[in-house]
Amino acid sequence: MAQSMVNNGVNVDALLAAREALKGAPQAAKFTWRASCKWKNGTHSESKVQGFHGLGEEQKHKTEFSFEADHPEIFASEDLAPVEYVLVGLASCLTAGVAAVAQNRGIQLRSVEAKLEGSMDIQGILGIDSDVRNGYDDIKITFHIDADASRKDIEALVAQSQKRSAVYDIVANPTNVTVEVA
């Protein structure tokens, strides 16, 4: 494969160099990601993201990012913003991984689209039935990928992205969460 001709916009050389550098400096691989959230009114809130910690020091995104959330009208809220943030995080993490793995494997991508569906029985969050969980009982992601590669290679690409995805792991496996009042 003419790997040098492939350009998915991912700097794989820099990522491979970072991997080599961090092998000798495991403390630098310890990251802390942060967000803050302010209640606005009702179920409407605004969250902000900018600083994080990694490579042994404080880091900053180029700009501060802001995200509103709210409940839909059929939950008697104003629907000023959505609830589907976990699906967005999952979709974008797997998609970034597809691009990075494709670059590393010399596969030119033309288009990558993902459709996500998460099923949830809201008897859980409404407290109707304590045997029903609050969260998704199942999430399905379907990728449509147009690339210079066989179907088998495209499936292997998606499988490798899933294997290294932070958000897939957070959702699929239990993560310790502590909630405190200051």
Next chain:
Amino acid sequence: MAQSMVNNGVNVDALLAAREALKGAPQAAKFTWRASCKWKNGTHSESKVQGFHGLGEEQKHKTEFSFEADHPEIFASEDLAPVEYVLVGLASCLTAGVAAVAQNRGIQLRSVEAKLEGSMDIQGILGIDSDVRNGYDDIKITFHIDADASRKDIEALVAQSQKRSAVYDIVANPTNVTVEVA
């Protein structure tokens, strides 16, 4: 407590009526939330959210919501958008729950702020050490709440929000995720 004087902007009467109605119609409680994602370039993608299924029929948010995601500059990306979507979802879900439970318990909120930190050893996603998980190894959320209530009542409020939170459950407990190529 003068419950009728309390106004956190949450229509608790409508939510309690919905709970009663859904007790007799469990099929209507089955929701499907959706997102779609398009790769743009490199690790940069755009996700969209609008339609969902619930109460036995197709539903739509008032508007289509759009979210970009990207990797930070220190991962050799352009940092056009953030990666912290799971933290945003967790923060906003718990905050909406605090407002709803406070309304139901007759507690007037003045302000609710949450700070979130998620620690992640990126030796996982970089494939340096297969014993290191890809996702967060720990998430901590600290609420700062100003309300007409005792510290004990505020702690109980947060605990009840956590108990009924969809995103807390998705992150803290395993969720089945299927990833396919169309």
